[in-house]
Amino acid sequence: MKVLVTGGAGYIGSVTVRRLLEHGHDVEIFDDFSTGHRSAVPAGLPLHDSSLLDPESLAIVLARRFDAVVHFAAFSLVGESVANPLKYWGNNVAGSVNLVGAALEAGVPRFVFSSSAAVYGEPDVETIDEDARLAPVNPYGRTKLAIEWALADAARQTGMCATALRYFNACGADGALGEDHAPETHLIPRILLSRIDPNFEFQIFGDDYPTPDGTCIRDYIHVRDLAEAHVKAIEAVDRPGLTPINLGTATGRSVREIIDVASRVVGEDFAPVVRGRRSGDPARLVASNAKAEAVLGWRPVASDLETILGDAWRWHQEHPRGYDDR
Ligand code: UFG
Numbered sequence: 568m569k570v571l572v573t574g575g576a577g578y579i580g581s582v583t584v585r586r587l588l589e590h591g592h593d594v595e596i597f598d599d600f601s602t603g604h605r606s607a608v609p610a611g612l613p614l615h616d617s618s619l620l621d622p623e624s625l626a627i628v629l630a631r632r633f634d635a636v637v638h639f640a641a642f643s644l645v646g647e648s649v650a651n652p653l654k655y656w657g658n659n660v661a662g663s664v665n666l667v668g669a670a671l672e673a674g675v676p677r678f679v680f681s682s683s684a685a686v687y688g689e690p691d692v693e694t695i696d697e698d699a700r701l702a703p704v705n706p707y708g709r710t711k712l713a714i715e716w717a718l719a720d721a722a723r724q725t726g727m728c729a730t731a732l733r734y735f736n737a738c739g740a741d742g743a744l745g746e747d748h749a750p751e752t753h754l755i756p757r758i759l760l761s762r763i764d765p766n767f768e769f770q771i772f773g774d775d776y777p778t779p780d781g782t783c784i785r786d787y788i789h790v791r792d793l794a795e796a797h798v799k800a801i802e803a804v805d806r807p808g809l810t811p812i813n814l815g816t817a818t819g820r821s822v823r824e825i826i827d828v829a830s831r832v833v834g835e836d837f838a839p840v841v842r843g844r845r846s847g848d849p850a851r852l853v854a855s856n857a858k859a860e861a862v863l864g865w866r867p868v869a870s871d872l873e874t875i876l877g878d879a880w881r882w883h884q885e886h887p888r889g890y891d892d893r
Pocket of ligand 1: 645683684685735736755757771785822852
């Protein structure tokens with residue numbers, strides 16, 4: 568298939584580009600490099616350096632006739648979305664509406680959207696399935712849900728086959744491709760960076776949650792597994808309308824468990840300071856992945872914590888300043 572990947576220079580986007588190429592698909596990338604990295608783009612791949620907020624350039628690119636669009640391009644920091652919500656509504660929602668419109672106009676039959684567990688908010692259930700209540704608690708989650716709704720309406724009306732992949736906690740690295748956000752707010756890179764950059768301090772945000780060790784529980788999913796699910800989504804989903812699918816392991820891990828595995832992988836003990844809770848952090852978020860298995864035939868194979876932490880640690884050691892292109 569000929570596939571356009573928006574945000575193909577970003578963390579999950581770049582790993583997905585690599586997997587699509589390995590599976591024999593023809594890939595073109597659309598990225599404005601506001602957060603993506605040029606060195607994450609394979610040499611020789613058609614690259615459209617442009618913005619989703621520019622409908623004219625979207626129309627020109629989509630006229631190149633794609634069989635599928637995989638849409639990652641978005642800002643993705645929860646805290647930033649609280650501080651600057653219109654940045655998220657403007658870029659992520661308006662940009663996605665432009666992209667969906669251009670894809671429909673060009674007759675693209677398949678669309679895969681990078682959604683998030685953030686659409687669920689703070690559900691009071693052990694494992695979250697796709698029918699759980701959608702009640703996002705921050706602008707990031709609300710904008711992801713708004714895009715899902717726009718896509719669902721458009722797909723229902725036109726017969727487009729669309730998939731919303733709701734990621735839980737993306738992590739790990741894939742060879743030379745790794746996680747490099749600015750600022751970095753995520754748990755695993757923060758733990759590892761505290762061993763690489765002496766000025767970088769890592770703290771636990773709260774150990775008084777109603778969980779066995781008092782720290783928050785999340786569902787950590789290797790970026791390679793996420794990428795594989797996107798390939799399966801463009802190949803497998805042929806149902807008109809929007810199909811939402813969770814991507815997680817169905818296993819919860821606490822912050823302290825992650826720190827223990829990180830200590831083993833790095834070969835040094837961590838003794839982080841415990842701070843107060845970070846606002847908006849639910850105690851537990853764990854995915855049911857039954858639908859991903861049923862619809863996509865997908866199961867995580869790289870998401871044991873040793874592999875995740877080992878791959879991430881290798882990447883940070885090889886890239887102590889990240890991609891170093893800012
Ligand atoms: N944490 C710390 N110290 C840190 C960073 C994080 O203790 O320095 C804790 C957090 O409080 C949380 C856990 O580690 O309990 C995981 O935090 P992350 O920031 O790595 O991830 P989140 O679960 O907050 O966010 C993830 C995705 C978001 C998505 C959200 C959905 O990164 O994009 O899940 O709920 F919106």
